[in-house]
Amino acid sequence: MQPDADRIARLYALFDAALDLPQAEHDAYARAACGDDSALHEELCRLLAHERAIAGRDTRSVFGSLEAVLRDAMPDAVHAGSQLGEFSILEEIGAGGMGRVFRAERSERGFTQRVAIKLLRQELTNPDLLRRFSAERQILAGLSHPGICRLIDAGALANGTPYVVMELVEGEPLFEHCDRRLLSLEHRLQIFRQVLAAVSHAHQNLVVHRDIKSSNILVEAGGTAKLLDFGIAKVLAGAHAGDGTATADRYLSFSNAAPEQLLGARVTVACDVYALGAVMYQLCCGLAPFDLQGAGAAQLETQILHVPPAPMSRRIAEASERIALNRGLGNLAALRRASSGDLERIVQKCLRKAPEERYASVEQLDDDVANFLACRPIRASAGQRWYRLRKFIDRNRLPVALGALLLVAVATIAGVLAARNLAALRERDRAQQALSILRNAFLSADPSRVSGEAVTVRAVLDAARPALEESFDAQPELYASLASSISEVELAIGLSTQSAELFDRAADAARRGRLDPGEHFHLLVMRARALYAAGEYERAQGSLHEASALGVELTPEWEVTKAIVLLRSAEYQQAIVLLRHAIESMHTRPPEDEWANSARLWLANALRSNGDNAEALRILEETVDWHHTALDPQHPRIALTRIQIAVQKRLLGRPEESLSDARQVHADVVAAYGPRSPFVAKAAMVLGNALITLEHASEAEAVYREAISIYQEILGDTHPDTLRTLFNLAEVIVADPARRAEARDLYRKVFGAAQTRFGMKSNATILFRNSYARTLLADGEAAAALSLLVSAGAQVGLDVADDSNRSNHIALLRQAFEAVECAVIASAPNPERPDIQAAPCAAAAVMLARIDAES
Amino acid sequence: MIARSDSPSCTTGGSKPLMNVSADKDITALLKRWKDGDRAVENQLANLIYPVLRDIAAGQVRRRGSQLTLRPTELVNEAYERIAGQKDVPWQNRAHFYAIAATLIRRVLIDHIRQRMTEKHGGDVRFVGLDHPDCEALVGAGNLVDWLALDQSLSRLAAAHPAVARVAELRLFAGLEIDEIVTSCELSRATVGRHWRFARAWLSADLSATATVADQQG
Known part of the structure; x- marks a missing residue:
């Protein structure tokens, strides 16, 4: 604000x-003196507050010292033509974060x-630094290696400015x-x-670079790469030791600093591997x-510390064609193919958050790059637990990290909603960006869709809703776009009902607003997916229909x-x-x-259902081969597909x-994910089934129990x-x-739970009821079986049961009808058998008559 | 042991003439015009006096070795001694020199910082608002204070109240004590004290307001 003279004069007075006046009277005085002029009053109070804060303090502590700036500005001791020790300075060839660089001879x-002399910045100067430098x-x-720019000398100018003479x-x-x-x-x-x-040479000489980045790697015209500034970062960082890591790493390139560098932990070769x-x-x-x-420091830190870098293949999808052309490739798809698979794994292994999960040495990394170039199998895939999944299952950690990200996203959304003006478009992009980071994090973290309990994440998502809802009326397309992203996250973490609801709202908003048709189409397809996951098949069908009516070309996702x-x-x-x-x-x-993968698994599923088991097996085996071209052998997708193959066989x-x-x-997933992972449960279940088929009952029981205890713990x-x-356990x-009693008890429990959980029309419920009834019958509890088979739920279920469940049910009903001697009861109720009621018999008779009539 | 080397360009001793005669004349003429209110000559003055200031700084470096403490006050005083000690310089009043020196130092510094920031795309100079909790710890580290913002605040203040701004400029950029400012500005001690007190609070408030706005935009 530009103060005018009158106002300043008044304020001054x-x-x-x-x-x-005494300080206690300031407020009262300011109020009285300023009268109605609230702006003046506010300004006066501000001035008084600042006066109180700085009174008695040294000018330098308030405004800082001019000396450092002055010192930096004034003596230009080193310039072309000047002499530095035995070196003549020829010209300045660059200036960077650490200082200025001169060519000299x-x-x-x-x-x-000929040498390069690097003058470090004045601010970096202190006696400690110089001492360390000489050490x-x-x-x-x-260090003498053709790839390392050699350090020739180091020293300090008279004014204390340290310099380095290099090759x-x-x-x-x-x-x-x-x-x-x-x-x-x-x-x-x-x-x-x-x-x-x-x-590697430097590491063997116990020197860690600490600041490897592209600008520190120069390639000479002849093609020789040289690494600059070895060890200098250590000297600099050490100079700030003890005054906080943020300052210590100020001069390090943020993008390549390993998480432990950010945290101020011990810097080892692992930092260089990361960089x-x-x-x-x-x-x-x-x-x-x-x-x-454009990311803030906190956001950056969160990313570096907690978010696995997106696979290169995904980043490439968003990149410009130029990047592919620069690599002699015709298009992005070619680049994506070229950089997926082993190359991706090598890079990801370097970029692991935990130092011990990276390559243990640069030589190992080099081996793998060499293996890759020679098309040999790489080390990164051998015996390594699958990193992101492990991160995910480590429940205490991931939700915290993602929670933090979500908070950023929520804050951004809130910012968008507050703005409500033209700038909102740009803001929306930012919010969308935050959300897409999240979405990617979730999608890559949980390919198995077995979570559902990430409470922290859910709480934050819930918190996002109210802020989001405010834009529903005013900015429908914004709402549609953001809600759709949040819904995808919800779907990814298994909150399918919640996701479907929000997708509904998003679709509603999209209809009212002018959402881009492509985005609208995607939204409707994702809604269909969420509705399907929530068990609303007809509405899923409707959403797909609505999407196809948009006139956009149908996508594979559709x-x-x-x-x-x-x-x-x-x-x-x-x-x-x-x-x-x-x-x-x-x-x-x-x-x-995700989609390319699930399409193949669904195809196998469809083929199996269509009776073409051999083709289903072929598709599954083909899918695993395809997985092996790019995924870590321990990737859950491979495990899940191998499990399907066992089923199929x-x-x-x-x-x-x-x-x-x-x-x-089973053995592989135990080794890879530990004994309590959901994959182990799935594998145990399938193993149990195979054992049962071959009549190894006691071993089957053991693996079923293993699966059950994991499922109960993880899924409830x-x-x-x-x-x-x-149920399978009961069958064993x-x-x-x-x-028998133990089995019957299990059947009863399973059936009871299924009734509540899946409802009467579920074939699972019907299957469980049949088995329970069969056990009751076999144990001579015919009356109880009959009651079960003629219950209201059973009648509803019979109409929707699949063929085998239906015929089993009917057979059991007839058996029970006879065992209870319903025909006899109908003619002459037996007073000595009060447990045998006429009503179930009558109901059974009606049911059987209807069944006979239908057939 | 750390090798130290001096550049010959820094070794111009006090006995060596600083400027040739024509430069002296130029300075005399320019200073007179500046004193009479012609602000357009500031650039030329800066070009002439800056080498003197720089040379003095280099001399200090030489005399004191690496324990360099360049106090603006000493710099200004020494420059005055040198220039006033020469013949044909009519302005014997040290106070007038302080005034131009403070302005020049301010200009040179701000240009320098601007240039540095352009070189670094603004990425490397870190500024901290005065309401930053660690402000006191950070200012000790050198140019962490936003001198550009301070310069702008000072210009705003000067537009509305030149006398107050002048006191602040002398205090902040020439490092003068209150008594020296009293002599330089020919004002009473009480007035200088009040001016400084107001300027200090106003700049402080203005700077933290600017910092807050910048944070929100960033």
């Missing part, structure tokens, strides 16, 4: 007068040596070098291996692991969702056609792609193979998977004549 016995100098000067490297920074020459990925990696060799991974990431896909543009819905209504062949077409149109997508009448497959995958007592496994136990 009032301020002066106030300060003549010295002549010795007729031999001219490090010896070690650094000892002069005339080259351009790594990325520029590669991009300008349109170098292929292979060529880039070959240059990168030179860097690895240099870093090398970051360089390699960008070298391959053209983008830094984290998008640091086809997959449509096929899933068709499978529900047993329209297998149509579903198979759609899925095959969707898979064909997604053939360039990598195995990380059993269905094909190859139980021995099924059993050996199931044993193998009434989750379908828990109940299915309990019931075969043992000595344990």
Whole structure:
């Protein structure tokens, strides 16, 4: 605000007068003196408050000292033509965060040596730094490697400015070098291996670089890569030791600093491995692991500490074609193919958050890059627990991290809603960006969809809703777009009902607003997916229909969702056609792609349902092969598909193979995810089934119990998977004549839970009822069985039961009818048997008559 | 042991003539015009006096070695001694020199900082608002205070109340004590004290307001 003279004069007078009074009277005076002029009053109070805060303090402590700035500004001791020790300064060749760089030379016995002299910034100067520098100098000067820019000398100017004399490297920074020459990925990696060799040499001499970044890697015209500034970051960082890590790392490039560097933990070779991974990431896909543009410090920190970098293949999808062209590739799809798979795994292994999960040494990293270039299997895939999943299952940690991210997203949304003006569009992009980070985090964290209990995340999502709702009327397209993102997150973490509801609102808003048709289409497809997950099949169908009416070209996602819905209504062949077409149109997508993957699994499912078990097995085996081209062998998707293969072999009448497959995958997932993971439960369940088929009852019981205890812990007592496994257990136990009561008790429990959880029309409920009734009958409890089979729920269920459940039910009903001697009771009720009621018999008679009439 | 080396360009001793005669004349003429209110000559003055200031700074460096403490006051005083000690400089009043020196130091500094920021795309100079909790700890570290913002605040203040702003400029950029400002500005001690007190509170308030706005925009 530009103060005018009158106002300042007035303020001055009032301020002066106030300060003549005791401090306690300031407020009263200010109120009285300013009268109605509330702006003046406010300003006066501000001035008085500042006066109170700074009174008695040294000017320098309030406004800072001019000295450092002055010192920096004044003496220009080093410039072209000046002499620094035995070196003549020729010209300034660069200025950077650490200081200025000059080209210089010295002549010795007729031999001219050209060097680069780097003058560190004045602010970095202190006696401690110089001491440390001299301590490090010896070690650094000892590094002699063609890939390391050699340290020749170090010292300090008279004014204390430290300088470093280095070998002069005339080259351009790594990325520029590669991009300008349109170098292929292979060529880039070959240059990168030179860097690895240099870093490895330094590590062997116990020197850690600490600040590896593209600008520190120069490539000479002849193609030799040189790494600059070895060890300097350590000297600098050490200079600030004890005054907080944020300051310590101020001069380090933020994007390549490893999480432990940010946290101020011990810096080891693992930091360099991390930074090398970051360089390699960008070298391959053209983008830094984290998008640091416009992100706040806190956001950055959260990303570096907690968010796994997005796979390069996903980042490439958002990148510009230029990046592919720079690598001699025709388009982004080609680049994505080239940088997925092993390359992705190598990079990701470098970028793990925990130092011990990275390559243990640069040599190991180099081995893998060499393996990759030679098309050999890489080390990164061997025996490594799958990182992101482990992160996810580590429940205490992930929700906290994502919770923090969500808070950022929520705050951004709130900001958007507050703005409500033209700027909202830009803000929306930011919010969308925050959300897409989240969405990616969730999607990559939980491919198995077994969570549902991430309470922290859910609470934050719930908190986002009210802020979001405010835009429903005023900015429908904004609402649609944000709500759709949040819904996707909800769907990804298994909150399908909640997700479907929010998608409904989003679709509502999209209809009213002018949402981009493509985005609208996507929203409707995702809503269909959420509705399907929530069990609302008809509405899912409706949403798909609505999407297809938008006139946008149908996407593979639409086809997959449509096929899933068709499978529900047993329209297998149509579903198979759609899925095959969707898979064909997604053939360039990598195995990380959720849709490309699920299309294949659904196709196998559809084929199985259609009775084509051999083709289903072929698809599954093909899918696993495809997975192996890009995924870590320990990736849950591979485990889940292998489990399906075991199932499929059993269905094909190859139980021995099924059993050996199931044993193998069970052992693998235990090793990979630990004994309490949901994958272990799934594998145990399938293993149990194979064992039962081959009549290994006691071992089957043991693995079923293993699965049950995991499911109960993770999914709860009434989750379908828990109940299915309990049912299988009952089927094992019931075969043992000595344990009939135990089995009956289990059946009763499972049936009871299913009734509540799935309702009467569920085939699972009907199946469980039949088994329970069969056990009752076999144990001579015919009356109880009959009551069960003629209950209101049973009658409802019979009409929707699948063929086998229906015929079983009818057979059991007839058996019970006879066992209770209903015909006899109908003619002459037996007073000696009060437990036998006429009513169930009558109901059974009606049911059977109807069944006979229908057939 | 750390090698130290001096650049020959820094070793111009006190015995060596600082300026040639024509420069002296220029300075005399320019200073007179500046004193008479011609602010347009400030650039030329800066070009002439800046080398003197710089040379003095370099001399201090030489004399004291690496324990460099460049106090603006000493710098200004020494510059005055040197320039006034030469012949044909009519302004014997040290106070007038203080006034121009403070203005020049301020200009040189601000230009320098601006240039540095442009070089670094604004990324490397960290500014901290005065309401920052760690303000006191940070200002000790050097140019962490937003001198650009301070300069702008001071200009705003000068537009409305030049006398108050002048006191602040002398205090902040020439490092003068209240008594020296009293002599320089020919004002009473009480007035200088009140001016300074007001300027201090006003700048402080203005700077933290600016910092807050900048935070919100950023």
